Amino acid sequence: MFSARQIFAQVQRRGFAASARQSSKVTVLGAAGGIGQPLSLLLKLNPRVTKLALYDIRLAPGVAADIGHINTQSEVRGYDATPSGLADALKGAEIVLIPAGVPRKPGMTRDDLFNTNASIVRDLAKAAADHAPEANILIIANPVNSTVPITAEVFKAKGVYNPKRLFGVTTLDVVRASRFISQIKNTDPANENITVVGGHSGATIVPLLSQSGQNLTGEQLDQYVHRVQFGGDEVVQAKDGAGSATLSMAMAGARFAESLLKAAQGQKNVIEPTFVDSPLYKDQGVEYFASNVELGPNGVEKIHPVGKITDHEQKLLDVCLKDLAGNINKGVKFVKENP
Numbered sequence: 001m002f003s004a005r006q007i008f009a010q011v012q013r014r015g016f017a018a019s020a021r022q023s024s025k026v027t028v029l030g031a032a033g034g035i036g037q038p039l040s041l042l043l044k045l046n047p048r049v050t051k052l053a054l055y056d057i058r059l060a061p062g063v064a065a066d067i068g069h070i071n072t073q074s075e076v077r078g079y080d081a082t083p084s085g086l087a088d089a090l091k092g093a094e095i096v097l098i099p100a101g102v103p104r105k106p107g108m109t110r111d112d113l114f115n116t117n118a119s120i121v122r123d124l125a126k127a128a129a130d131h132a133p134e135a136n137i138l139i140i141a142n143p144v145n146s147t148v149p150i151t152a153e154v155f156k157a158k159g160v161y162n163p164k165r166l167f168g169v170t171t172l173d174v175v176r177a178s179r180f181i182s183q184i185k186n187t188d189p190a191n192e193n194i195t196v197v198g199g200h201s202g203a204t205i206v207p208l209l210s211q212s213g214q215n216l217t218g219e220q221l222d223q224y225v226h227r228v229q230f231g232g233d234e235v236v237q238a239k240d241g242a243g244s245a246t247l248s249m250a251m252a253g254a255r256f257a258e259s260l261l262k263a264a265q266g267q268k269n270v271i272e273p274t275f276v277d278s279p280l281y282k283d284q285g286v287e288y289f290a291s292n293v294e295l296g297p298n299g300v301e302k303i304h305p306v307g308k309i310t311d312h313e314q315k316l317l318d319v320c321l322k323d324l325a326g327n328i329n330k331g332v333k334f335v336k337e338n339p
């Protein structure tokens with residue numbers, strides 16, 4: 001039997017746990033952009049998000065006013081494009097998503113975005129390190145292979161780096177890999193789960209079809225791999241100068257945020273592919289690598305190894321690792337030279 005005092009203490013604890021669970025502030029930096037707007041919309045529809053903070057160098061209060069009329073319970077606030085607006089948007093955030101930065105035009109690689117986006121991400125990372133040092137930071141801005149190391153270097157310089165809380169969002173590669181195989185095999189993409197490892201650009205994107213229960217050979221396999229690796233280019237070309245994937249990316253970003261929130265709220269076996277500080281290929285000079293990652297209340301819970309792959313996949317991985325090392329070093333060097 002419990003005494004009245006014990007029962008009261010239990011109720012208090014449960015009450016605290018419930019309110020802690022229910023309070024999840026999510027911040028979007030770049031919230032008025034092509035990705036930022038639909039991403040913010042999807043986050044507003046997510047009952048796990050209780051506060052949605054929208055920041056951009058333009059239009060964030062307008063986007064917030066619009067989304068804020070949607071009849072779900074979360075509070076939405078748009079912040080002014082000032083240092084104090086940015087600080088307030090970040091304070092208390094559990095998740096910070098960063099889609100701020102320019103997108104590609106036809107003929108460009110993601111690396112061609114480096115000159116513009118490196119400093120945007122560096123400056124937003126500085127603000128996040130100052131005002132939300134314990135948040136999960138989700139980098140969407142390209143080139144992800146370099147902007148994740150940039151963010152890590154900024155956090156390291158400020159003495160607040162936690163490798164378990166920094167994620168490059170590569171979910172879209174897996175979303176595409178599932179969709180594209182379903183189009184070939186005439187299956188439901190919801191039932192397809194293709195592992196994709198490496199990074200997030202061209203040859204660094206390595207789909208591991210052999211692990212999925214699906215099989216393609218010869219030219220069909222080459223075409224499939226190429227489509228997953230260059231799916232982003234399909235959208236860039238079709239949009240013909242008006243940007244890159246925004247709607248599918250918003251879905252992928254919202255899915256990743258939802259997985260993190262689920263894991264933070266105690267759900268087990270939440271696994272997402274993501275580009276993280278990873279031990280898997282450090283001995284080959286590759287500090288960050290995307291593979292399946294089990295998420296938990298502390299962010300990264302367990303990094304899954306690549307596992308058994310075919311000779312063909314190994315060849316793709318070898319190319320990936322070489323390119324990745326260069327992309328990562330470029331980001332690290334940028335922050336060292338432009339702190």
Ligand SMILES: NC(=O)C1=CN([C@@H]2O[C@H](COP(=O)(O)OP(=O)(O)OC[C@H]3O[C@@H](n4cnc5c(N)ncnc54)[C@H](O)[C@@H]3O)[C@@H](O)[C@H]2O)C=CC1
Nearest residue numbers: 030032033034035056057099100101102103140141142249
């Ligand atoms: N990780 C991934 O799988 C994907 C990444 N991307 C990348 O996401 C980024 C954004 O793409 P879009 O939304 O289409 O571009 P966009 O140009 O439509 O939107 C970018 C937004 O960032 C804002 N912004 C620029 N500098 C800022 C700053 N210092 N602080 C706050 N906001 C700032 C702009 O005002 C704009 O509203 C690009 O770098 C793109 O390459 C795009 C698709 C997939």
Ligand SMILES: O=C([O-])CC(=O)C(=O)O
Nearest residue numbers: 104142172232233244245
């Ligand atoms: O292709 C781009 O530039 C945008 C992107 O990262 C993607 O769609 O995967």
